[in-house]
Amino acid sequence: MGELTGPSTHTAIDVGAGAGFATTKAEALLAWAQKYSLFMYPFVTACCGMEFMAMSSPRYDFSRFGAEAPRFSPRQADLLWVVGTITQRQAPILKRIYEQMAEPKWVLAFGTCASSGGFYDNYTTVAGIDKIIPCHVYVPGCPPRPEAVLDGLMLLMDKIQSGDRRPAIVKPRTDPAKLPTHGLVQLGTKKGSSVA
């Protein structure tokens, strides 16, 4: 999972011993409620949208994290998923959607294009949505695996709980550089070939 430094991610709830009450801080309780009831606005512009659909459907199912209901009005949403390439022509729309959302609000960049522009290094494309709006979690990948997106969602939930609004990146679960093959795929070789 992505890096998360700072205070504990656990909600401090001290359950009274069998007395049917619990004590906590109001902020922690509010954050706990927020992180399990994310209303999301999917701003889907490109091919990552297919992966978004896969992730929202039953096999990966992000509704089990409480991010169940998509809201197609930014007024009702508090998590903006930016899924796909943002062109210069779309940038004013994205900025306006973000500004219409009510606080507290979070932004998740889904995929490499939303995170950094990806390989679109040209006159058409915004090199990452953070050029226009603040972004809290970056999920790299072209497109990202659903597991990476779920990691990103859980990372965001941890950040909501701990009140950390700094940007963070979802890291690969295994570092490819530490694999024996350095992450390179070994293609098949002919038998008797001197190249291993």
Add this chain to the structure above:
Amino acid sequence: MAKALVDLVMRTFPDAVVETHAQHGDETIVVDAARWKDVAVFLKTSPAADMAMLMDLTAVDFPHRSPRFEIVAHLYSLTKGHRLRLKARVGKEDGTGARIATVADLWASANWMEREAWDMFGVVFEGHPDLRRILMYPEFEGHPLRKDYAANHIQPLVEYREDPSVQKVAPFGADEGMSFGRQQFDQRVPADLPDTEVFPAKPN
């Protein structure tokens, strides 16, 4: 297959055909730009040609040639089954004077294709019913697929934020794009553009 068609065009317009060639069996005719419309009308209306379908119309930029732009139309006959590639060369080497007659009144599909060619290359199609940008936004200046449009020149509609409090971690460093970058000769920036609109050249 379409050789007979090429011969027919050459017989009909002996003074308009600049050159012909066939690449992998695709017959090509380069015509004088002033006669572009005449040849198109003939190909559309003549029963022997009967080119009912305009498959593609675009432009090519050859920056050091004069005429600089090549307009390319791909035609197909639904009844005869033959194809023809029609070209014409327009424009001075500095990019001005790129004008050619529209064929949007002959083939409706040419409407958007000519708008795209105008948007990307700045070729004016005279007589076009609605010649305005189709892909880029109206505020965009210049024509991005021209070879002299600097590859790193962007024209954002929304001002980019400058937030020093956001401490980005690798891989999102100063260079947001590809680490392997572009070739140095692509780093040219038009001299008359204000600095704010231009990406700084990559530090080396």
